[in-house]
Amino acid sequence: MGRVIRAQRKGAGSIFKSHTVGRKGAAKLRVFDFAERHGYVRGIVKEIIHDPGRGAPLAKVVFRDPYKYKLRTETFIATEGMYTGQFIYAGKKASLNIGNVMPLASMPEGTVICNVEEKVGDRGAIARTS
Numbered sequence: 001m002g003r004v005i006r007a008q009r010k011g012a013g014s015i016f017k018s019h020t021v022g023r024k025g026a027a028k029l030r031v032f033d034f035a036e037r038h039g040y041v042r043g044i045v046k047e048i049i050h051d052p053g054r055g056a057p058l059a060k061v062v063f064r065d066p067y068k069y070k071l072r073t074e075t076f077i078a079t080e081g082m083y084t085g086q087f088i089y090a091g092k093k094a095s096l097n098i099g100n101v102m103p104l105a106s107m108p109e110g111t112v113i114c115n116v117e118e119k120v121g122d123r124g125a126i127a128r129t130s
Contacts (some may be wrong), residue, residue, distance in 0.1 A: 019124040022056055024051045027077045027117065028123035029101055030090050037099075040091030043100070048078050056129050059099075061088050076101075077115050079130055 035041050043063040059078035062071050076088075081098040086103045090101035096111070109111065115124040 019053065024049055025049075025075045026055075027058055027075050027115075028127065029117065030063065030072075030074055031065070031074065031123070032121045036091040038092065040089045040094040041066060043088045043090065044090060045076070045082060045084050045086045046073070047084055048082065063090070068097045077124075079114060 005124045008041045009069065030036060030041070030043075041063055041129050043061040044058045046062050048059050057078040059076045059082055061074050061076050063074060064070075065072050076099075079099050086099060088099050088101070089095065089097070091104055092106060096102070104113075104116070114127050114129055116126040117123065118125040
């Protein structure tokens with residue numbers, strides 16, 4: 001077996017290093033729990049932020065924990081038309097509005113959607129744009 005000569009090695013370029021220092025965090029949906037399966041949970045959009053290395057902005061959404069006296073901050077991909085102070089409803093019985101998280105079975109055909117779960121509970125894997 002031969003070897004790669006020096007001239008070929010020089011043209012190979014350097015190892016790519018992704019610039020991930022300024023990232024704001026992973027964009028995920030809420031954990032799919034009992035409250036979301038049988039009703040809905042209300043959250044409020046606290047801020048919409050730019051995430052370097054991503055095409056869509058992120059939204060910091062604060063939910064009250066249904067089991068503990070605690071506030072949980074989730075990072076969603078901000079949908080087009082989302083604003084700070086907006087109420088976001090996540091669950092089976094949530095209404096069909098911009099930014100709400102609901103199962104595909106409860107949406108009518110032709111609805112514009114984003115951030116779809118491939119498997120239940122994977123917190124969003126398909127069509128992750130606004």
